[in-house]
Amino acid sequence: MKLFPPGSTLWLLAHELKLAMRQRRRGNRGGWIFLLILMAGAAAGGVGIAFLLRDKAPDITLNPIMVALGDLALVLVGTLMLSNTLGATALAFYERGDLDLLLSSPVPPRRVLAVRCFGIALTPLLFFTLILVPFLVPIAVIANHLPWLATFAVLAALSLTASALGLVIALALFAIIGPRRTRTVSQLLAALIGAAFFLASQSARFAGSRTYSRFGAWTYVERWIKEGRFEPDSPASWPVRAMMGDPLYAGVAVAFAVLLFWLVTQSLGKRFAANAAAAAGSQGSRRRKPDLSKVKGFTGNAFQAMVTKETRLLLRDPVLLSQVLLRILYLLPAAFGLWQLAHRGGSDWALAPGAAFIVFAAGQTAGSLAWITISAEDAPELLMCSPAPRGTLRRAKLVAALRPVFFILVVPLVGLGWFSPWAAAVAAVGCLCASVSSGLICLWYERPSKRTDFRRRRTASLPAAIGESVVQLCWGGATALFVAKLFLFAPIPAVLALVILLIMRRPDAMPAPVKA
Amino acid sequence: MSMSEGVQALELRGLTKVFGKPAVDRLDLTVRSGELYALLGPNGAGKTTTLRMVAGLLKPDAGTIRVFGHDALADPASAKRLIAWAPDEPMLYDKLSPLEYLEFVAGLWGVDAKVARGRAEELLKWLELWDNRNDRCEGFSRGMKQKAALAGALIHDPKLLILDEPLTGLDASISRQVKDLLQDRVAKGATVILTTHILEVAERLADRIGIIARGKLLAEGTLDELRARAGSENSTLEDVFLRLVDEPAQ
Numbered sequence: 001m002k003l004f005p006p007g008s009t010l011w012l013l014a015h016e017l018k019l020a021m022r023q024r025r026r027g028n029r030g031g032w033i034f035l036l037i038l039m040a041g042a043a044a045g046g047v048g049i050a051f052l053l054r055d056k057a058p059d060i061t062l063n064p065i066m067v068a069l070g071d072l073a074l075v076l077v078g079t080l081m082l083s084n085t086l087g088a089t090a091l092a093f094y095e096r097g098d099l100d101l102l103l104s105s106p107v108p109p110r111r112v113l114a115v116r117c118f119g120i121a122l123t124p125l126l127f128f129t130l131i132l133v134p135f136l137v138p139i140a141v142i143a144n145h146l147p148w149l150a151t152f153a154v155l156a157a158l159s160l161t162a163s164a165l166g167l168v169i170a171l172a173l174f175a176i177i178g179p180r181r182t183r184t185v186s187q188l189l190a191a192l193i194g195a196a197f198f199l200a201s202q203s204a205r206f207a208g209s210r211t212y213s214r215f216g217a218w219t220y221v222e223r224w225i226k227e228g229r230f231e232p233d234s235p236a237s238w239p240v241r242a243m244m245g246d247p248l249y250a251g252v253a254v255a256f257a258v259l260l261f262w263l264v265t266q267s268l269g270k271r272f273a274a275n276a277a278a279a280a281g282s283q284g285s286r287r288r289k290p291d292l293s294k295v296k297g298f299t300g301n302a303f304q305a306m307v308t309k310e311t312r313l314l315l316r317d318p319v320l321l322s323q324v325l326l327r328i329l330y331l332l333p334a335a336f337g338l339w340q341l342a343h344r345g346g347s348d349w350a351l352a353p354g355a356a357f358i359v360f361a362a363g364q365t366a367g368s369l370a371w372i373t374i375s376a377e378d379a380p381e382l383l384m385c386s387p388a389p390r391g392t393l394r395r396a397k398l399v400a401a402l403r404p405v406f407f408i409l410v411v412p413l414v415g416l417g418w419f420s421p422w423a424a425a426v427a428a429v430g431c432l433c434a435s436v437s438s439g440l441i442c443l444w445y446e447r448p449s450k451r452t453d454f455r456r457r458r459t460a461s462l463p464a465a466i467g468e469s470v471v472q473l474c475w476g477g478a479t480a481l482f483v484a485k486l487f488l489f490a491p492i493p494a495v496l497a498l499v500i501l502l503i504m505r506r507p508d509a510m511p512a513p514v515k516a
Numbered sequence: 517m518s519m520s521e522g523v524q525a526l527e528l529r530g531l532t533k534v535f536g537k538p539a540v541d542r543l544d545l546t547v548r549s550g551e552l553y554a555l556l557g558p559n560g561a562g563k564t565t566t567l568r569m570v571a572g573l574l575k576p577d578a579g580t581i582r583v584f585g586h587d588a589l590a591d592p593a594s595a596k597r598l599i600a601w602a603p604d605e606p607m608l609y610d611k612l613s614p615l616e617y618l619e620f621v622a623g624l625w626g627v628d629a630k631v632a633r634g635r636a637e638e639l640l641k642w643l644e645l646w647d648n649r650n651d652r653c654e655g656f657s658r659g660m661k662q663k664a665a666l667a668g669a670l671i672h673d674p675k676l677l678i679l680d681e682p683l684t685g686l687d688a689s690i691s692r693q694v695k696d697l698l699q700d701r702v703a704k705g706a707t708v709i710l711t712t713h714i715l716e717v718a719e720r721l722a723d724r725i726g727i728i729a730r731g732k733l734l735a736e737g738t739l740d741e742l743r744a745r746a747g748s749e750n751s752t753l754e755d756v757f758l759r760l761v762d763e764p765a766q
Contacts, residue, residue, distance in 0.1 A: 298629035305623020316611040382607040386624035387596040
């Protein structure tokens with residue numbers, strides 16, 4: 001810190017990085033283990049590819065498939081980065097931390113903004129760099145493709161661009177819909193952008209493509225390759241050329257990103273400060289609901305009171321809304337594919353994957369909601385000092401989490417029932433099993449957290465996260481096999497799910513029976 | 517002031533909690549039914565730890581806690597039914613309105629719906645939150661949040677009200693409201709224990725004052741008794757407090 005003059009950009013950046021490092025050090029072990037597994041996988045892949053490429057000529061020539069794959073990878077990483085930076089930028093207005101201190105100091109707001117945005121850009125950059133280093137470095141070193149290391153420069157350019165765009169979108173939302181709605185809408189938008197690649201990849205199904213492909217968007221990509229849009233001399237090849245170390249293209253990419261970032265942060269600094277102040281002010285001006293002259297809703301029952309409270313909080317949580325909306329969006333392509341298959345005279349066999357997918361989605365949604373109601377309790381001390389039995393309260397939280405899952409899944413289940421009542425009945429039972437399993441795992445592995453930690457919930461307990469996913473897959477598998485009427489094999493994954501649940505069970509954390 | 521004979525509101529015997537070093541060290545303390553008791557002490561004296569153990573939020577390492585004769589460690593539910601705990605940071609849900617919050621707290625304590633409804637209206641009007649009853653707490657000032665939390669603490673009509681720094685950060689008007697409310701509760705027979713750093717509040721409100729430091733009770737009694745113990749009959753509570761707190765260290 002003393003290396004730089006106090007109040008300078010670098011001084012502020014060093015301060016920001018120091019705080020970020022300390023935050024990371026306090027991070028959970030599960031997250032680090034997950035990252036290490038990813039890095040190990042990437043390293044294995046990287047070393048394998050490096051040995052495959054070692055005998056090839058060092059100057060690999062571009063071809064349309066390489067261009068298409070490179071562009072798709074960049075679009076995927078870019079959308080994920082934009083999703084991350086948009087969410088983080090919008091939240092920066094509201095989760096103030098030291099923002100008031102910084103903005104009340106003589107440091108110019110544009111400098112504060114630049115440093116904060118740089119910090120926001122660093123988060124996804126660091127993640128993708130950590131994954132790419134073990135993959136790319138062996139290829140560059142063992143297979144002697146050192147220029148390919150320019151991919152990291154392209155990645156940095158991409159994260160700076162994503163951060164600048166995230167800021168522009170957040171400020172535009174602020175100007176158009178106001179501070180209160182921006183928080184919710186930006187989270188929804190961030191989630192949608194994060195899912196954009198998946199949704200786009202499934203768009204072939206919506207378009208009713210006759211050349212049906214399991215990889216969805218690849219149908220289009222194949223067509224575009226045939227049409228010559230990914231030729232090595234086309235503009236589509238520029239990003240790939242930059243990644244492969246062409247100094248001109250790599251230089252232009254980095255220069256463009258730095259210039260965009262600088263322009264955006266320098267020109268929007270004052271607007272950012274004004275919006276941050278408006279965000280703080282908006283907290284006190286929530287629109288009042290229609291006046292209810294009578295006091296109502298009292299139940300005198302701890303279980304009912306808890307279910308009502310949790311339901312209200314779930315419905316008023318923008319992050320949750322975006323997550324639930326995403327689950328529904330994820331279901332749409334599957335549902336459409338299901339409809340197509342069934343419409344073509346599909347048998348129970350054809351319906352089996354769709355039914356399994358619905359069950360898996362039910363488990364995922366239930367797990368998310370249960371984490372919010374059980375682990376992300378805002379006032380745990382209030383519950384601890386109340387005379388209501390802990391088991392009653394936890395059970396009520398579970399019910400509050402599972403109830404919406406069934407409302408969400410009614411439509412796909414009814415759709416399934418249109419083609420095969422048997423498949424719908426089996427899927428409904430599967431949804432129940434998967435949802436209750438996810439809820440129970442949340443109860444057994446409860447870790448008190450803040451709602452804002454929602455996205456990091458899976459890294460809080462790695463065994464619980466892995467166990468939950470495996471159990472959901474088992475229920476999905478059992479559902480598919482039952483729908484396909486393979487009665488001999490169907491019980492196997494169901495029994496496996498039960499065995500895993502028994503192993504994961506923590507008797508001391510079991511909810512007590514509800515008191516009347 | 518109503519005082520029930522015999523049963524004490526709170527009895528702590530040999531209460532101990534160790535966080536590396538003793539935070540509460542074999543503490544004996546008795547609070548009579550129907551009194552307003554102020555627990556004073558410097559930062560880190562063990563006041564909040566003591567009260568958190570009474571509220572059932574911390575398990576003591578040794579000792580006993582009796583709330584109106586109920587063993588709070590053996591039968592916590594019975595003790596909790598009689599207690600309300602209001603910490604300095606309000607235990608609220610930002611996305612709920614005060615009315616919804618009271619509805620929830622009343623449910624936790626199993627207060628009959630009809631009774632709770634009436635009390636909620638009465639409390640919100642008393643604390644001047646009635647006009648904001650349908651607004652979400654996230655938009656409230658600190659004082660309004662404190663009042664909403666206080667209403668939550670009172671919705672089940674507790675016999676023992678424990679408040680940790682209830683007046684911190686409140687303006688003069690809200691502070692007066694809270695003080696009036698506490699005195700009203702005591703007049704109606706409830707027992708109030710509060711911690712505060714504002715010695716003037718303890719001086720004016722408390723029937724008895726306990727001074728705690730390094731987890732031990734240094735002295736307790738009425739203001740006159742504490743003055744006599746400190747050997748200066750015309751001193752302020754601040755003089756007495758500083759003299760007593762400094763004593764063991766000398």
